[in-house]
Amino acid sequence: MVRPHRIVLLRHGESEGNADDTVYEREPDHALRLTPTGLTQAEAAGEQLRALFGEEGVSAYVSPYRRTLETFRALRLDPRRVRAREEPRLREQDWGNWQDREDVKRQKAYRDAYGHFFYRFAQGESGADVYDRVGAFLESLYRSFEAPDHPPNVLLVTHGLTMRLFCMRWFHWSVAEFECLSNPENGSFRTLVLGSDGRYRLDRPFERWTTPESFDLGG
Template sequence: MARPRRIVLVRHGESQGNVDDTVYEREPDHALALTERGLAQARATGARLRELFGDERVSVYVSPYRRTHDTLGAFDLDPERVRIREEPRLREQDWGNWQDREDVRLQKAYRDAYGHFFYRFAQGESGADVYDRVGSFLESLHRSFEAEDSPPNVLLVTHGLTMRLFCMRWFHWSVAEFESLANPGNGEMRVLERGEDGRYTLDKPFERWREPEPYGATGQPPGKPAGWPAG
């Protein structure tokens, strides 16, 4: 099995919904475009990716949302070295059709109190639902590593929650650990790098907005999760 040298996760650039939450009342979530700032963020990330990948081939998986496609387009990667596949399982957490602004704000307050992993939006998904489809995608991704021509780099262009859940699934983090982590900023990336022992580590941890709460059979909060950088 030729596992990739690195797996890169990128959150889309700033979108219309990130600066004006009333837009969800008029436009479908999947159709929201990037702002000018979001395009600039994507171009800056693209420069870093081109330097990181060099002349190596890249297998790209992109969420079907407009903002992720636009982010990928702004990367300006060499089309001769990339293989692009749209992957619906990497989409944003579904909140359910057009959204009423005040209702969503109320549901977000409920989610904050209930827990981001288990709370299910009334017409949409819970974080656990997204975790399940990310797990399904990972099974497909691992099968792709078995191909003889498997590229040394994998790039996922997706969303903040999905990035955290991907790492939770990959590194077997606990629910309590997931609940303590914040989304990366728009246009930010995280790199899973394969070491000499074949194991992957994150180049940079997700920021924590709180310490993990004691939970589970041990009654002890988890320490630094597997895959985090040393130090």
């Protein structure tokens, strides 16, 4: 099995929905584009990633949302060294279809009180649902490592919540630990780096907005 040296998780650049949440009332979430600021963020991330990857190969998986596809395109990675594919399991948390702004504000307040992992949006998903499909993706990713020519780098172009849930699943974080973490900024990334001991470590932590509650599961 060829284990990659790095697994990079990149959040898309600023989207139209990040800049103006009323757009969800008239545009599907999956169709929202990058703003000019988002494009600049993606291009800046591309400069960093090109320096990080150097001449090494990359296996890239991209959420099928327009803003993630535009982000990947703006990275300007060398196509001779990148194997890229769409991966629907890395999409944003589904919130239903066209959104009523006041209803979403109300549901977000409910989610804050109920918990981001367990709260399910009407007609949409809970964080737990996203966790399950990220787990299914991880099984496919592990199998890809069996290829003798697997590149030394993996890149996932995805969404903030999905990034946190990927790390939760990979590192076996508790629900309480997940609940205390904030999304990374648009256009920023985190890297799982393979150590000499064969274990992956996160290059830098997610910001915390609170301290997680601790439970002892010992017998």
